[in-house]
Amino acid sequence: MEVIICRNADEAASLSADLIEDVLRQKPNMTLGLATGRTMEDLYDKLAERHQKAGLDFSLAVTFNLDEYIGLPAEDPNSYRAYMNRHLFDRINIDKCNTFLPNGVAEDLDAECAAYEARILDYGGIDLQLLGIGRTGHIGFNEPLSALQSRTRCKTLTPGTIAQNSPLFDNPEDMPRRAITMGVGTILESQRSILLATGTEKADIIAKAVEGPMTAMISASAMQWHQKCTVILDEAASAKLEHTDYYHWIFQNEPEWEPYRAKYSA
Numbered sequence: 001m002e003v004i005i006c007r008n009a010d011e012a013a014s015l016s017a018d019l020i021e022d023v024l025r026q027k028p029n030m031t032l033g034l035a036t037g038r039t040m041e042d043l044y045d046k047l048a049e050r051h052q053k054a055g056l057d058f059s060l061a062v063t064f065n066l067d068e069y070i071g072l073p074a075e076d077p078n079s080y081r082a083y084m085n086r087h088l089f090d091r092i093n094i095d096k097c098n099t100f101l102p103n104g105v106a107e108d109l110d111a112e113c114a115a116y117e118a119r120i121l122d123y124g125g126i127d128l129q130l131l132g133i134g135r136t137g138h139i140g141f142n143e144p145l146s147a148l149q150s151r152t153r154c155k156t157l158t159p160g161t162i163a164q165n166s167p168l169f170d171n172p173e174d175m176p177r178r179a180i181t182m183g184v185g186t187i188l189e190s191q192r193s194i195l196l197a198t199g200t201e202k203a204d205i206i207a208k209a210v211e212g213p214m215t216a217m218i219s220a221s222a223m224q225w226h227q228k229c230t231v232i233l234d235e236a237a238s239a240k241l242e243h244t245d246y247y248h249w250i251f252q253n254e255p256e257w258e259p260y261r262a263k264y265s266a
């Protein structure tokens, strides 16, 4: 795991976009794992802008989202499919046939979860998985106690997550209590991952996930086990970390970050 602390949320989103762009330029048919949520909106704005102004080409890319609410059809404005269309897919040149989310209204939800896993494998696995973090420490909707080897499945959301997301619904009571989510084990199999977190309200959980012990009570802590996870933060989200000097040192000295240093040195 590496931690990069940017000066602000805009730079954190911009660095995340740079890393996605680098992989996409090297491998135009990359498989990109996507997240939803407020934190991702700036990043998707930046990717859309790079497509519109600099021709960043998504025509061969394939995407798999982490999760979808159970009971919401794709056409529901609160579904994650609708979110993705609005914030990214309708603004870039991706072929929507190559964009996958779990079907939250499938008749047989367990079969849907198994088929989702199989499809990820059919596409050769995920090259780059993008993650946010919930205040419960979830990645995707892997709420506390999610097995570290879990696969795509149905999960009941915690009251904390419902409190976090229900204000986005016209009627907060309409927020589903369950979702389909990729498992922690599924996420751990991605070749590379970026966990993007910004804002003071993420500082406590980031400190636990990054510097605390790996535990099923905080799914994001499992990213300590990932082969190549880059945690990208703004200063607010990094505020409770103890070893920030060390993280800055790595960013200043690791050759991989040389091309980014001048732009993002905090």
Ligand code: F6R
Pocket: 034, 035, 036, 037, 038, 039, 040, 066, 067, 131, 132, 133, 134, 135, 138, 139, 140, 141
């Ligand atoms: C949703 C997802 C979640 C969010 C997390 C943070 O697809 O993956 O793990 O990333 O709940 O959400 P925001 O950014 O709204 O704080």
